[in-house]
Amino acid sequence: MSGKPKPESSPIDQTSAVESGPVSYTLQNCYELALKRSETVAIQKEEIEKAEADFLKAAGEALGDVNLVMTDFKQEVPGTGSSSGTGSSSVGSTLTRGDRREVKFVVSQPLFRGFRALGALSGAGGLRKQRKKEWLRAEQLLFLDVAHSFYEVIKNQKDVDLLEHIQRLFSERMEELNAREQIGRSRTSEVAMANARMKAVEAEWARARGTLAVSQHVLAFLVGIPLRPIQLQDNGLTAQTDKALNSYLVWIDTRPDVEAAHQASKVAKRGILVAQSDLWPEISLENNNYTRRDGFQSEINWDVLLKLDIPLFKGGTTMGTLKGSISEWKKAKLNYSLTRREAELEIKEFYETWRSSIDEFTALKESANASEENYKLQKEDYAHNLVGNLDVLDALENLNESSRQANRAYYEMKENYWKLEVATGRMP
Numbered sequence: 001m002s003g004k005p006k007p008e009s010s011p012i013d014q015t016s017a018v019e020s021g022p023v024s025y026t027l028q029n030c031y032e033l034a035l036k037r038s039e040t041v042a043i044q045k046e047e048i049e050k051a052e053a054d055f056l057k058a059a060g061e062a063l064g065d066v067n068l069v070m071t072d073f074k075q076e077v078p079g080t081g082s083s084s085g086t087g088s089s090s091v092g093s094t095l096t097r098g099d100r101r102e103v104k105f106v107v108s109q110p111l112f113r114g115f116r117a118l119g120a121l122s123g124a125g126g127l128r129k130q131r132k133k134e135w136l137r138a139e140q141l142l143f144l145d146v147a148h149s150f151y152e153v154i155k156n157q158k159d160v161d162l163l164e165h166i167q168r169l170f171s172e173r174m175e176e177l178n179a180r181e182q183i184g185r186s187r188t189s190e191v192a193m194a195n196a197r198m199k200a201v202e203a204e205w206a207r208a209r210g211t212l213a214v215s216q217h218v219l220a221f222l223v224g225i226p227l228r229p230i231q232l233q234d235n236g237l238t239a240q241t242d243k244a245l246n247s248y249l250v251w252i253d254t255r256p257d258v259e260a261a262h263q264a265s266k267v268a269k270r271g272i273l274v275a276q277s278d279l280w281p282e283i284s285l286e287n288n289n290y291t292r293r294d295g296f297q298s299e300i301n302w303d304v305l306l307k308l309d310i311p312l313f314k315g316g317t318t319m320g321t322l323k324g325s326i327s328e329w330k331k332a333k334l335n336y337s338l339t340r341r342e343a344e345l346e347i348k349e350f351y352e353t354w355r356s357s358i359d360e361f362t363a364l365k366e367s368a369n370a371s372e373e374n375y376k377l378q379k380e381d382y383a384h385n386l387v388g389n390l391d392v393l394d395a396l397e398n399l400n401e402s403s404r405q406a407n408r409a410y411y412e413m414k415e416n417y418w419k420l421e422v423a424t425g426r427m428p
Helices: 027-037 039-063 091-096 116-182 188-223 256-279 317-383 389-423
Strands: 065-074 099-112 282-293 302-309
Touching (some): 116 256, 116 389, 188 389
């Protein structure tokens, strides 16, 4: 009969840790590997860099510009064709000279642009905060993916182990039935029935091995390296099971995606301020400081230009932009409300699921222990001819089913706990 040798511990003892190899990986270790490997988290981080670039651009609009401008103007000199100018500083000779050079520092400073710079600067800062919260939420959701895959591998390995244990028990039954058949104490049909049920368990075992292999591939995809089930170390839970629902609901407003949605509504509101700026006049100041000028202006070292630009009519463009900004703000506020209500629903949902999964696992574990005891008693009764072979096979199948259900419930309970923790927005 195929199968790996089993450890000495009971196959239905769900609280025992998985056997560790030379190098073991806890859930936290796997999560740290996944953080380094995840393209999704890396992309989200780049959104923060882009938001910081937008912040710098907005700051640049408020601070103005400083440029060094150098010009070298050449033209044909009337009547001579010479490209060289004369040394005269008169207006006429300056305009007709063949070569004029100018070097100046230009300082352009917007004085008032209808609060556009202020709105853009505060909006860019809010966008940067929003992206950071979205990045943090992406990390938390990645943890859930890692936790699911981590527990799936351990659960599926345990399922394979349980089926191998049941197969060994079936093999023992077959040996006993064959011996009893040879001395005429068992019918051939009993042997055939036991063999059919054993083959069904073998089919389940083959499927379980395939499921285990798939879960290993998924975990390797997340963490970036292949890991064997024997390398995964399950440290158990230290959760408090008596905490009330309200102690989790208080974390709603600090959940990263809720905070990001709140920041998005603030950014959208700043967009209204930027759109309104096109209705206001613009005032700007430009200062030129010359280090070289040719001709009659050579003695003028600086000049200042104050500019007032009053918008009168833009064909409805400004009002259209403003109306669109107001609509975006309303949408952002509604999205914030929806995100917050969904967060509250998730916390309530995962809280109830986690609490019920604790009770489910407790009941199924007791059921598995009772099934194991029942199988032992049925074997003893069969040895004394008090029950038939069918009763023993039924007890063995009940043991198989209850043990596997308890295994599933145990790891679902652990996963549900982390879902609740991440639903509150707290990093594990």
